[in-house]
Amino acid sequence: MNTRRLASGLSARTRRRAALITTLMLPLSLMSAPAIAQGPTPPPTPASASTTPSGAASDPALKSAWDKAAKSGQPVEVPSRFTETMKVWANPDGKNLRAELHTRPVQLKNPANGAWQPIDTRIVTRGGKLQAARVKTPLTFGERGTKHLVSAAGKQGKTGLNVTRALPEPKISGSAVTYPDAVAPRVDLVVQAQADGFISQVVFRQRPTGPVTVRLPLTLPKGTTFGKTPEGLLQLKDAKGEAKAAPIVLTAMDAKVEASPDEGKSSPVTARVETSGKTPELVFTPDEKFLADPAVTYPVTIAAASEWFGGGVPTDAWVNKNNPNSNNAAAGWLRAGTTSTSADIARVYLKFNTDAPELEGATVVDADLWMWNYKSGGPNGQLCGDPLGNGIAAERVTSSWSTSSLSWSNQPSTLGTLEGGNKAGYNYEADPASWCAKEETLLHQVNAMARAWIEQDEPNHGLVLRALPETASINWRQYYSSEYSGDPYPGYRHPPTLIVE
Helix, strand or coil: CCCEEECCCCCCCCCCCCCCCCCECCCCCCCCCCCCECCCCCCCCCCCCCCCCCCHHHCHHHHHHHHHHHHHCCCEECHHHCECCEEEEECCCCCCEEEEEECCCCEEECCCCCCEEECEEEEEEECCEEEEEECCCCEEECCCCCCEEEEEEECCEEEEEECCCCCCCCEEECCEEEEEEEEECCEEEEEEEECCEEEEEEEECCCCCCCCCEEEEEECCCCEEEEECCCCCEEEEECCCCECCCCCCEEEECCCHHHCCCCCCEEEECEEEEEECCEEEEEECCCHHHHHCCCCCCCEEEEEEHHHHCCCCCCEEEEECCECCCCCCCCCEEEEEECCCCCCEEEEEECCCCCCHHHCCCCCCCEEEEEEEEEEECHHHCCCCCCCCCCEEEEEECCCCCCCCCECCECCCEEEEEEEEECCCCCCCCCCCCCCCCCEEEEEECHHHHHHHHCCCCCCCCEEEEECCCCCCCEEEEEECCCCCCCCCCCCCCCCEEEEC
């Protein structure tokens, strides 16, 4: 595969959702960016992980897939080599495989027949209950008149969120359940199903007339309780005091925050945990002055991820200099790059599982990171990244990290060598006559790091995307994260993807 921009043929979308914002930054060394082809390509198919695993020649399933691929001239799936986060295809050349890796589960094996089935986060009625259709950790949502908001049936038992008063009639749209006025008049509760976990949001549709306090009783994983980080932030910990989830960092964000790093208004929200009897409650009150500020555009959203409560742990996040204590594990979008007005720096962290036995013995011919870019900022205040600018590049991370501890103030080490630079950037809000007025995949060629992980057995701690260079200038990109499920789901979802040939 050549380094290029990939077009999906899908029209740009004009609806976006605000979510919890956090960002991460690391110092990286500079390297030149590879050339970028200007013409769009057909809709991407899973890229080729040119791998010839040991014993492949004697694998009947693989041989059959290669034979079918050769006859049809099209890649053929090899389900025997699938994992929850990886799909594999046999190439028509009869010797190479193509692997598509994701940061979170995209499919699950049916225990009854062993077939792989795609994740489906749509909310359905099953056995008289509201549930996510097909997700790794089963989710059940509250119905009218109950005080149960959402629960996840995990390995450590049932965990989740509740409310202090009976819920109203829920409104379902795709993978989201909205409870209108559940907190206060014109203040909704929204829960979004994820592949492995959920995201809960408090949404202020209009400016409130006074202070609003949110109380969410918690059902916690067995053996856990809330403690504090050295910075004084709430964090779920086990009996030994070890972190079991990311610190609670809440941010109230208005409707313009996601538009660009220098638009919109946000305000930190201090949370505390109070215990009534045996039940802990998450309690927070957004700043009244912020909510009353006429410069704040409604709706205002405060979001949180289920990983606090034992749900799936995201392996894509972003942190930034201007928000040093938080990471973006709950957001449906990722941001990398720099600004001039606020002098902010943002970095995206991603981790793909390349330790799967299915990749053992593979020889990496090519590896590309696909990031779906829908907003960007370029030199001189442009709405789009400039092909003549410096762009965004990738670097291999060399120490462990997780969303339990990741923040601007706590960053893993990196290799010190950048690769896969890409200068392009798209923005669906740009002048329709502009070449960049659309959404499209940006490709970063990451051969060196993929070979290090797969061929050389270097520990895989993931990668970071950052600006070239990180000086005060307009050079940023926004991408969909694995938490973004689209509207409706499935059908419009472009999570970060590592394609290995």
